[in-house]
Amino acid sequence: MNDTRKNRRTFLKYSAVMTAATGLLSSCASVDDYLFDDKNDLDDEVVIVGGGIAGLYLAKQLRAKQLEFRLYEASNYLGGRIKSFSGRDYGASLLSKSDALANLMVDELKMTRIPMDKESFYFGEGMQTLVDLLVERIIGLIPYRNFRMRYQLIEIQKQTSGYELTFQAGQGQKRVRCQRLALAVPPSQWGRIKGLLDLPEMEIAKNLHNSMQTESAIKLILPMSSIQGVSKSLAEFNIGNFSVRQILKKHPTALPAELDVFYKSNINFSIDYVYSELKKKLQVNYPFQKLPSDQYFGWSQAPYVQGAYFKLSGAYMADKTSPFQILGDSVSAVAPNRIEGALQSAKLAAEAFV
Numbered sequence: 137m138n139d140t141r142k143n144r145r146t147f148l149k150y151s152a153v154m155t156a157a158t159g160l161l162s163s164c165a166s167v168d169d170y171l172f173d174d175k176n177d178l179d180d181e182v183v184i185v186g187g188g189i190a191g192l193y194l195a196k197q198l199r200a201k202q203l204e205f206r207l208y209e210a211s212n213y214l215g216g217r218i219k220s221f222s223g224r225d226y227g228a229s230l231l232s233k234s235d236a237l238a239n240l241m242v243d244e245l246k247m248t249r250i251p252m253d254k255e256s257f258y259f260g261e262g263m264q265t266l267v268d269l270l271v272e273r274i275i276g277l278i279p280y281r282n283f284r285m286r287y288q289l290i291e292i293q294k295q296t297s298g299y300e301l302t303f304q305a306g307q308g309q310k311r312v313r314c315q316r317l318a319l320a321v322p323p324s325q326w327g328r329i330k331g332l333l334d335l336p337e338m339e340i341a342k343n344l345h346n347s348m349q350t351e352s353a354i355k356l357i358l359p360m361s362s363i364q365g366v367s368k369s370l371a372e373f374n375i376g377n378f379s380v381r382q383i384l385k386k387h388p389t390a391l392p393a394e395l396d397v398f399y400k401s402n403i404n405f406s407i408d409y410v411y412s413e414l415k416k417k418l419q420v421n422y423p424f425q426k427l428p429s430d431q432y433f434g435w436s437q438a439p440y441v442q443g444a445y446f447k448l449s450g451a452y453m454a455d456k457t458s459p460f461q462i463l464g465d466s467v468s469a470v471a472p473n474r475i476e477g478a479l480q481s482a483k484l485a486a487e488a489f490v
C-alpha cells in the first residue's frame with residue numbers, strides 16, 4: 137500500500153476514535169455529578185493541569201509506570217498549541233529530526249514522517265494526529281477516570297499537606313485536593329490562577345514570569361496557486377516589523393499543495409494588516425476579505441493560551457525532589473518554545489513523580 141493511502145486510512149481510523157473519545161470527554165464535564173461518584177481527594181494521583189503536548193506526554197510517562205493521574209484541561213479539546221483542520225496545521229507544524237523524544241514517540245505511534253528539509257519533518261495528516269494517537273494510548277477504557285475537559289484551574293491554595301485546587305467547570309466550581317501537582321499551562325495563564333504566583337514553589341518561575349515577552353501569531357493557510365514570489369519550501373523573512381515563516385508542504389491527501397504563513401510579533405496586528413503586508417511582499421493574489429475561520433487562526437484569540445510564544449528571561453531549573461512540577465515549552469532549558477522543549481520538560485517532571 138502506498139504511504140498516501142496508508143496515511144489516509146490511519147487518519148480516518150484515528151479520527152473516528154478521537155471523535156468518539158473527545159465527544160465522550162467533553163460531555164463528561166456536564167454529566168459527572170450524575171453518573172459518577174466524583175471524589176475530590178486525589179492524594180493518590182498526580183494531578184496534571186493543562187492538556188497540551190507537555191501535559192499529555194507526562195500522562196503517557198505516568199501511565200507507562202502505572203502511576204495514577206488525572207488531567208484537567210480548560211478547553212474542549214486536547215493539544216493546546218497543536219491544532220489542525222483537514223491536515224492543515226494552525227499551530228505547530230514541524231518536528232526536528234534531532235528531537236530524540238519526539239522521534240521515539242513517532243516510531244512508537246507508527247507515524248509516517250514527511251521530510252521538510254535537512255532538519256525537520258511533518259505529518260501529512262497534520263500535527264494533531266500525533267496528539268490524537270497519543271491520547272488514544274493514554275485514554276484507557278474509561279476516559280472519565282483520567283481526563284476532565286472544560287475544567288479551568290482558577291485558584292490554588294497551599295495546605296498543611298498538599299494543595300487545594302478550584303476549577304471552573306461548566307456551570308459550577310469544583311474543588312479537589314492533591315499532594316502531587318504538575319502545572320502544564322503556558323505562563324500567559326499563570327497570573328489568571330488566583331494564589332499561584334504566591335506559592336513559594338513558584339518563586340523562581342515568578343521572577344521569570346515578570347520578564348515574560350509574548351509573541352502572537354496569525355497563521356494563514358493559502359492555496360499555493362495564489363502565491364508568487366518566495367518559492368523556497370521553508371523560508372523566514374521580515375516584512376516591516378513582523379517576521380514570517382513560510383512553509384510549503386507537499387500534501388499527500390490535500391491537493392493543491394498548501395502554503396502556511398505565520399507572523400509573530402509583540403503587537404496584536406489585525407488580520408487585514410497582516411494580509412495587506414504579505415500581499416505586497418509575496419504577491420499574494422487571493423480574494424481575501426474576511427477569510428472563513430478555517431483559513432486562518434489568530435493565537436492571541438485562543439482563550440486559554442493568548443499568544444503563540446512566551447519568552448522568559450532565563451531557564452527554569454526544576455527541583456527534582458518537589459511534588460510540584462512546572463512543565464511546558466516555555467520553561468525548557470533545552471529547546472524553549474518548541475514541542476521538543478515541552479516533551480523534555482514533561483520527561484523531567486515524570487522523573488520527579490516516579
Ligand SMILES: Cc1cc2nc3c(=O)[nH]c(=O)nc-3n(C[C@H](O)[C@H](O)[C@H](O)COP(=O)(O)OP(=O)(O)OC[C@H]3O[C@@H](n4cnc5c(N)ncnc54)[C@H](O)[C@@H]3O)c2cc1C
Pocket residue numbers: 185186187188189190191208209210211213214215216217218226227228229230231232287288289290320321322325329353355398435440441443444445463464465466473474475476478
Ligand atoms: C503558530 C505556531 C506555530 C508553531 N510552530 C511550531 C513548530 O513548527 N515546531 C515546534 O516544535 N513548535 C512550534 N510551535 C510551538 C509549539 O506549539 C509549542 O511549543 C507546544 O505546543 C507547547 O505545548 P505545551 O503543552 O507546553 O503548551 P500548550 O500547547 O499551550 O498547552 C497548554 C494547555 O493548557 C490549557 N490551559 C491553560 N490554562 C488552563 C487552566 N487554567 N486550567 C486548565 N487548563 C489550562 C490550554 O487550554 C492548553 O491546552 C508553534 C506554536 C504556534 C502557536
